[in-house]
Ligand SMILES: Nc1ncnc2c1ncn2[C@@H]1O[C@H](COP(=O)(O)OP(=O)(O)OP(=O)(O)O)[C@@H](O)[C@H]1O
């Protein structure tokens with residue numbers, strides 16, 4: 001009904017503000033969902049058929065490299081790779097002085113075994129060969145390559161935060177391979193390099209590794225295998241704790257857990273308030289038109305008609321808000337790849353589910369805020385309303 | 390001829406808390422098709438109440454209301470709405486029009502309830518506006534019209550579905566003498582040339598002179614009649 005549209009145009013500023021309010025609330029909602037999604041990305045990219053073995057005390061303690069062969073003999077294991085968190089900071093001098101700093105996840109790994117365990121990583125055979133041949137070579141994700149503006153053959157230099165080099169210089173690498181992934185959720189901003197390169201250059205920690213990545217022959221054997229591994233070393237000074245890759249990745253997330261909760265709380269309050277304000281405005285504009293509703297009834301519109309009119313109006317407003325807010329945010333993040341904090345959020349997307357929820361919230365807001373005035377208009381005694389001009 | 394309005398012992402009582410307000414007290418009345426009636430009486434005498442009952446906007450406490458051959462007491466609120474759309478046209482004292490719509494759109498409004506194409510709607514609305522002499526104001530909004538013009542648009546809207554019965558509650562109450570004269574002449578013309586049955590409520594004895602029959606209501610009782 002075009003009457004709905006005309007009513008929206010009656011006070012364009014109010015309509016625009018209400019639409020804007022709803023839009024902001026829904027945009028915030030999408031942003032929030034994208035952020036929370038980014039926090040959870042590590043957990044999502046984990047595979048059920050991989051385990052991580054770390055020191056029983058804490059992630060910050062190291063394990064002897066000798067464990068590798070003993071773990072490898074446990075029944076049900078497909079492969080073992082050392083993985084040590086390197087945590088280097090990328091630095092390049094800028095032409096105009098100063099320097100550009102970037103942070104991304106970087107690890108030292110047993111390259112050949114590691115890549116066997118992570119089939120999500122896809123590299124061309126040629127690049128794979130040259131990666132294995134070059135001791136200082138490294139592998140980076142295509143999204144990281146794009147961010148840094150690096151291609152195969154370019155050099156990358158990392159300032160060590162944990163692992164100083166013997167000569168006191170930054171660690172230099174050559175990009176030998178760039179990976180993509182066949183999985184939507186796999187992080188394409190990682191950097192990995194040869195564990196032997198770390199081993200040669202580092203000042204301390206020789207013969208040790210941060211953790212072991214273990215591949216299972218079958219995901220169902222998770223419990224037996226992790227028990228078996230932990231039993232192997234239970235009496236040694238360096239006892240282990242074996243967990244699923246997901247649980248391992250979650251350790252990082254849980255550090256941010258409280259932050260996440262706070263985030264969600266603040267976000268929800270803000271969104272709720274804005275929707276409440278929009279709903280209130282819609283209700284007011286419904287109430288102001290009692291007389292018009294009475295006139296409509298007098299000329300033959302039924303109770304259902306006037307109800308539909310008012311509910312339709314507020315649904316139209318909140319759907320407009322959805323289009324502007326949620327789709328705006330979707331375009332910005334998913335299509336234009338806007339990323340407010342690229343250093344930390346490697347996977348930053350408004351999930352489709354969030355869009356559906358946003359649509360649901362919009363329709364619900366429209367329904368709820370149109371319902372009361374609609375109901376009032378429906379119950380309205382035209383005779384009464386027309387008397388009291 | 391069967392009467393277009395047939396009221397028998399029509400009674401309306403409003404209940405407010407414990408008190409009862411007897412607004413219409415056993416009113417009986419017959420109106421023939423084509424009549425032009427002025428309903429007069431002091432404030433609070435029940436004129437508006439009676440008019441609303443005739444138009445199915447309100448329901449009686451007791452008695453019979455038969456309008457356009459239909460017993461209104463048997464209709465549900467939804468059926469009443471539909472019946473209003475087909476059989477009666479209302480004109481009120483003021484604020485008749487929807488401010489967001491142009492004159493033409495206002496007149497088209499009741500036509501949207503009829504099974505018509507948009508061209509037919511447009512055509513009907515234009516005819517109605519021509520009848521009231523506002524063909525050059527079709528695309529004006531109510532705020533761009535004078536009070537008298539607004540009332541004429543309201544009359545055009547009441548006419549749009551070609552109802553047998555026009556009900557007008559103090560249609561000239563807010564108008565200056567000249568505009569009031571125009572509106573009354575228009576109603577008279579509709580009565581004479583189109584044969585519409587018209588019932589107006591008015592305080593203005595000058596306006597009442599246009600009608601062919603005057604009814605006087607006092608404290609809910611039909612008091613006296615005068616024929617011209
Ligand atoms: N909803 C209601 N509840 C209680 N009393 C009402 C209600 N509606 C009308 N009345 C009473 O019914 C009586 C008749 O009212 P009505 O509006 O029909 O008078 P009227 O003749 O049209 O008066 P006026 O010339 O001022 O328009 C009044 O005393 C009024 O107070």
Ligand SMILES: [Mg+2]
Pocket residue numbers: 436437438558
């Ligand atoms: Mg009255």
